[in-house]
Structures are given as structure tokens and as C-alpha cells.
Amino acid sequence: MKKHPSPQHRWIWLATIAAVLIYGGSAAAAELSVCIDNSSPTASMDANLARAVAAQQGSTLRVHAFNGSGGDEGFALSKFNQLAENRCSLVLGFPIDADAHAVPPGLLASTPYGHTGFVLVTPSGSRAETLAELPLHSDVAVTYQTTPNLYFASHPNVEADVHRSDAGSLHALEKHAVSAAMLWQPTIVRYLASRHEASRFSYHELREPHAQFNLVALYDSTNAPAARAFEQSIDALAHSGQLARLLAPYAQAGAALPVRRGTAMLRHAPRGASSGGHCGGSAGKPRKPAAVPALYTVVQADNGKQKFLANCAQCHGPTLEGRAGPALKGPNFASAQSKFHVSDIFSILTHNMPATDPGSLAHDDYVEIMAFLLQQNGYPAGSKTLTFEGARRSKVKLVYRGD
Ligand code: HEC
Structure with missing residues (x-):
């Protein structure tokens, strides 16, 4: 026998929808609480983005700054869980390998709002925009234990000049000891900005595996409403063209185009x-x-x-x-x-x-x-x-x- 839902059922259903809407709405309207990694070269970009999203939502912004560099030990991924559970509803600026899509276990990721990655940095006169275009036997600076170390195997025209830190790679580039360097885009952007030397070097996205990263907000499942509200604001900012301006020159709006x-x-x-x-x-x-x-x-x-x-x-x-x-x-x-x-x-x-x-x-x-x-x-x-x-x-x- 087919039953019609009783009026009570319908009421409960409507009340549930209303509750979801009100909860989602109030989470968005009252406060936007974000965690920002102050040690990241994108910290100022993340803060600007958070301000724009809060303004878009008409909510007050609360920022919890943390140091994600983690010293010699590195920053344990589990610390992101602690941040997302106790400190803020969204951890901004988390880069996810566009070819791997791995999120720290136990957390969720928003739709990517931008992408950045490793770039090939060359002196402005150079015509090479890719590794393959560099002349035979070119030395390319690369930082120890970063992804671009992988690329030498498939580009026999270039040779690795490995440095222990990004500072070392930048130094080699500056001294013209190398023809190019492979660096994290936000790192080179911040370096050039701090020296007012933007015109001396140019950089191009490396179209190699694992070079492109999507920027997402991480969140705990209990903060899903805040994440949805964040995504809606990002959509609005993307439509108005504001998003691209907020992310430049550290990152580009939208998700990375796949390489692999x-x-x-x-x-x-x-x-x-x-x-x-x-x-x-x-x-x-x-x-x-x-x-x-x-x-x-x-x-x-x-x-x-x-x-x-x-x-x-x-x-x-x-x-x-x-x-x-x-x-x-x-x-x-x-x-x-x-x-x-x-x-x-x-x-x-x-x-x-x-x-x-x-x-x-x-x-x-x-x-x-x-x-x-x-x-x-x-x-x-x-x-x-x-x-x-x-x-x-x-x-x-x-x-x-x-x-
Ligand atoms: C604490 C977490 C962790 C552990 C433990 C770990 N890995 Fe990884 N592994 C990573 C991360 C993160 C990356 C991505 C690094 C990158 O792309 O710079 C990675 C990258 C790799 C890659 C390169 C994949 C690619 O597509 O380029 C290989 C291969 C790999 N790991 C193998 C291993 C093996 C084998 C072990 C055990 C001996 C191991 N890993 C242990 C976190 C881990």
C-alpha cells in the first residue's frame, strides 16, 4: 500500500531544511575564522583573500596565525588536524599536488580557489621558458628535497646544481652561477618583491609532473557549512574578477590544468x-x-x-x-x-x-x-x-x- 507522507513528516522535512539554511547562514554571517601559515610566502595573499571573503559574507574575520615551517623536523601533517579541530574553521592556503590530490588524513578540502607551483626562473634575457629549451649542459639550481629534483632524469640537456635551501638556489641565480633555477612560485615572487628586482628575472610554470599545486582551504567535517559558504564567496569573487587580483602574483585563480x-x-x-x-x-x-x-x-x-x-x-x-x-x-x-x-x-x-x-x-x-x-x-x-x-x-x- 502506498502511503502519502503525513503533514507532520512534511513539517519535519521543512524544519530540517530551515535549520540547515539558518545554521549555514549564521555560520557565514557571524564570524569567519581562518588559520594562516605566517611562515608561508603566501601569508599576505592568504590574509587578503580572507579579508575579501569576510567582506563578501558580511562577517567578522578572526585570524589564527601559525608557524607552518616546523623547524628541522618539518611540520607534521597531524598538526593541520589540530588546527582545523581547535583553532579555526578553515586552514587557508594548503597546496595540494594537482597530480596527486592527497589531503591530510581526517580532513576535507574545499574546491581549489587557485593554483601555483614550481616555476623555471631565468635571467630576463633568456629565451628559454621550459627545461627542454635550455641550451645543452645548462646548470639549473634546485633546492634539496624539492620536487623539481625529479625532472633532471627526463631532461638530459640540463645539469642539477643542488642547494640545501631556497636561499642557496636564489644566490646561485643572482650570481649567474647557473642558467636557471627551479623554485616555488611564491618564493621567487616574494624574493623579487623584497629586492625590487622583478625585472631582472622572469619565470614560467613548469609543465612537469607534480609541479602544479592547487590551493585549498582544509576543514574538519563539522565545519562543512563554513566551507560551503567560503566556496560561494570564492565563486562571487571569481565572477567579479577580484579573485585573480587577490592571488596575483603568487598564484592564479582556479584549479591547475592537469599535466599527467x-x-x-x-x-x-x-x-x-x-x-x-x-x-x-x-x-x-x-x-x-x-x-x-x-x-x-x-x-x-x-x-x-x-x-x-x-x-x-x-x-x-x-x-x-x-x-x-x-x-x-x-x-x-x-x-x-x-x-x-x-x-x-x-x-x-x-x-x-x-x-x-x-x-x-x-x-x-x-x-x-x-x-x-x-x-x-x-x-x-x-x-x-x-x-x-x-x-x-x-x-x-x-x-x-x-x-
Ligand atoms: C610521512 C609521510 C610519508 C611517508 C612515511 C612516506 N612518504 Fe612517500 N611521499 C610523501 C609525500 C608528501 C610525497 C610527495 C612529495 C613531493 O611530491 O614533493 C611523497 C612522494 C613519494 C614518491 C614520489 C611519488 C611521485 O609520484 O612522484 C614515492 C615513490 C614515495 N613517496 C615512496 C615512498 C616510500 C616507498 C615510502 C616508505 C619507505 C614512503 N614514500 C614513505 C609522504 C610520505
């Missing part, structure tokens, strides 16, 4: 997706490349799995689906366009990972974890044992081979 795409996004692998070498989801079949050599043994991959779970899974997810760190399997990790070789990824593992304690594992541990990553990306096991030297030198292309 080509296949459908496979980011949030379905919960419980099998870890047995077959990845859930199959839209956009990648081309199957010709047969690849068997680089490792099954035993190595099995050991590697245990070591991965113990040392890496908390950031990359137990099925390599990505969390605080990017996904480590699938077409968004190892796409043909990204031109990774086994040696490039192995170099990231051994130099930068685990992110909390880089280089801390034994050689064998890294090798076995590499074997596990190869297995998970569809590479066959064989009778030959992968060695540290072998992985370090391997020019075998790393392209996801699942389907």
Missing part, C-alpha cells in the same frame, strides 16, 4: 580494492607496452610489501592509493607522459622517503620496497634478484601496466 592526465582519474581507489596487482577501475585503458624484463623476484616483492606496510603505508595508503602522500600505483603515478624510469623513483625512495626520516632504511629494504612497487604497477617477477646498484641505474621506463 590522459587516462581517467583513479585517485580514490574503492575501499578494499585488491592489492594483488589488479587495480580497481578500468576506464581509459593505457596502451600495453612491449614485453618488459623481469626485474625482481616474488620473494623480494613479498618482503617489500611487509616493509611498505611498516614504513610507507601510513602516508601512501595500504593499497598504495595515496593519502598524505601521492598514490604509488596506477596511471596517475606512472603515466607514459611522466617519463619516469625505475632509477628516478628509486632515487626518490632512497633520498626522500620515508618523508619523516629520509634515507633511514637499509639498502635491502629500499630494494624490496621497489620490487613491491614494480609488482603493484604490473611488472612481472622473475628469477633475477633486483640489486641496489641495479635499481639505481635502471633505465627501464616505469609506466603503469595494469588495466
Whole structure:
């Protein structure tokens, strides 16, 4: 028998809608409380944006400033959870790798309001706008443990001049000791502004994997209404053209254009997706490349799995689906366009990972974890044992081979 909803039901339904509207409305009208990282070169941009959003909403602004540099230890991602739970409804200016989309576990991210990233900085006379356009044997300054270190492997025309800090890279550029530098856009912008030297250098977005970052506001699920109100204000500011002016020259309005795409996004692998070498989801079949050599043994991959779970899974997810760190399997990790070789990824593992304690594992541990990553990306096991030297030198292309 079909029942009509009783009038009471309808009333409850309407009351629920009203409550949602009032709550959302009051959250927006009363106060906008944001956390801003004062150590970030985008701090002034974030503050201007917060003021404009508050004005747009007609709310009072409350800013909680924090120091996100975290000293030598780095700033633990869990501190973002503490901020979002106790200090403010929105943590502004959080950069998310446009090719990875990882948000700190337990938090949500607003729709991106802008994007920025690593840029190629050259003296103003230079005609090169990309790494590929730099003359053969050009030295390019890069800061230790930053993403652009990855790009040398796919650009044999340039050579790395690695510095311990951005200040070092900037110094090399200033002294003309290098032809170019790869730096975080807000860093070079702030540097040029502080020296009134904007005309001496120009910079261009690096169209390389992991170079583009989307700027989002992080929030705890209890602050979803504040996040929705924020997104609406951002829309309004984007329409009036104000957003682009607020973000320049540190960032551009809107989300970054993808670099590594080509296949459908496979980011949030379905919960419980099998870890047995077959990845859930199959839209956009990648081309199957010709047969690849068997680089490792099954035993190595099995050991590697245990070591991965113990040392890496908390950031990359137990099925390599990505969390605080990017996904480590699938077409968004190892796409043909990204031109990774086994040696490039192995170099990231051994130099930068685990992110909390880089280089801390034994050689064998890294090798076995590499074997596990190869297995998970569809590479066959064989009778030959992968060695540290072998992985370090391997020019075998790393392209996801699942389907
Ligand atoms: C504390 C968190 C954390 C831990 C632990 C960690 N990683 Fe990462 N990892 C990251 C983050 C964040 C990035 C992105 C860094 C970047 O792009 O600059 C990353 C990047 C990577 C990349 C490069 C991915 C790409 O697409 O460029 C690889 C490979 C990697 N990690 C492997 C590992 C392995 C293997 C372990 C364990 C030995 C590990 N990571 C442990 C956070 C972590």
C-alpha cells in the first residue's frame, strides 16, 4: 500500500531544511575564522583573500596565525588536524599536488580557489621558458628535497646544481652561477618583491609532473557549512574578477590544468580494492607496452610489501592509493607522459622517503620496497634478484601496466 507522507513528516522535512539554511547562514554571517601559515610566502595573499571573503559574507574575520615551517623536523601533517579541530574553521592556503590530490588524513578540502607551483626562473634575457629549451649542459639550481629534483632524469640537456635551501638556489641565480633555477612560485615572487628586482628575472610554470599545486582551504567535517559558504564567496569573487587580483602574483585563480592526465582519474581507489596487482577501475585503458624484463623476484616483492606496510603505508595508503602522500600505483603515478624510469623513483625512495626520516632504511629494504612497487604497477617477477646498484641505474621506463 502506498502511503502519502503525513503533514507532520512534511513539517519535519521543512524544519530540517530551515535549520540547515539558518545554521549555514549564521555560520557565514557571524564570524569567519581562518588559520594562516605566517611562515608561508603566501601569508599576505592568504590574509587578503580572507579579508575579501569576510567582506563578501558580511562577517567578522578572526585570524589564527601559525608557524607552518616546523623547524628541522618539518611540520607534521597531524598538526593541520589540530588546527582545523581547535583553532579555526578553515586552514587557508594548503597546496595540494594537482597530480596527486592527497589531503591530510581526517580532513576535507574545499574546491581549489587557485593554483601555483614550481616555476623555471631565468635571467630576463633568456629565451628559454621550459627545461627542454635550455641550451645543452645548462646548470639549473634546485633546492634539496624539492620536487623539481625529479625532472633532471627526463631532461638530459640540463645539469642539477643542488642547494640545501631556497636561499642557496636564489644566490646561485643572482650570481649567474647557473642558467636557471627551479623554485616555488611564491618564493621567487616574494624574493623579487623584497629586492625590487622583478625585472631582472622572469619565470614560467613548469609543465612537469607534480609541479602544479592547487590551493585549498582544509576543514574538519563539522565545519562543512563554513566551507560551503567560503566556496560561494570564492565563486562571487571569481565572477567579479577580484579573485585573480587577490592571488596575483603568487598564484592564479582556479584549479591547475592537469599535466599527467590522459587516462581517467583513479585517485580514490574503492575501499578494499585488491592489492594483488589488479587495480580497481578500468576506464581509459593505457596502451600495453612491449614485453618488459623481469626485474625482481616474488620473494623480494613479498618482503617489500611487509616493509611498505611498516614504513610507507601510513602516508601512501595500504593499497598504495595515496593519502598524505601521492598514490604509488596506477596511471596517475606512472603515466607514459611522466617519463619516469625505475632509477628516478628509486632515487626518490632512497633520498626522500620515508618523508619523516629520509634515507633511514637499509639498502635491502629500499630494494624490496621497489620490487613491491614494480609488482603493484604490473611488472612481472622473475628469477633475477633486483640489486641496489641495479635499481639505481635502471633505465627501464616505469609506466603503469595494469588495466
Ligand atoms: C610521512 C609521510 C610519508 C611517508 C612515511 C612516506 N612518504 Fe612517500 N611521499 C610523501 C609525500 C608528501 C610525497 C610527495 C612529495 C613531493 O611530491 O614533493 C611523497 C612522494 C613519494 C614518491 C614520489 C611519488 C611521485 O609520484 O612522484 C614515492 C615513490 C614515495 N613517496 C615512496 C615512498 C616510500 C616507498 C615510502 C616508505 C619507505 C614512503 N614514500 C614513505 C609522504 C610520505
